[in-house]
Amino acid sequence: MRDSQIVVGVDIGSSKIATVIGQLGDESINILGVSEVLSRGIRKGQIVDIEEGVFDKE
Numbered sequence: 001m002r003d004s005q006i007v008v009g010v011d012i013g014s015s016k017i018a019t020v021i022g023q024l025g026d027e028s029i030n031i032l033g034v035s036e037v038l039s040r041g042i043r044k045g046q047i048v049d050i051e052e053g054v055f056d057k058e
Helices: none
Strands: 005-012 016-024 029-038
Touching: none
Parallel strands: none
Antiparallel strands: 005 016, 016 029
């Protein structure tokens, strides 16, 4: 097996932000984690309220 690589996918939409983290194998991808949160401050692909769009660190 070659050295594994970690890859990340991020989809920022008006209703949600989704992420996936995976590890590439020889002929497969091992999914390490996924996350989905409600999107705030984004409409039609543009940031409309930067304060609302900042992630909550708590």
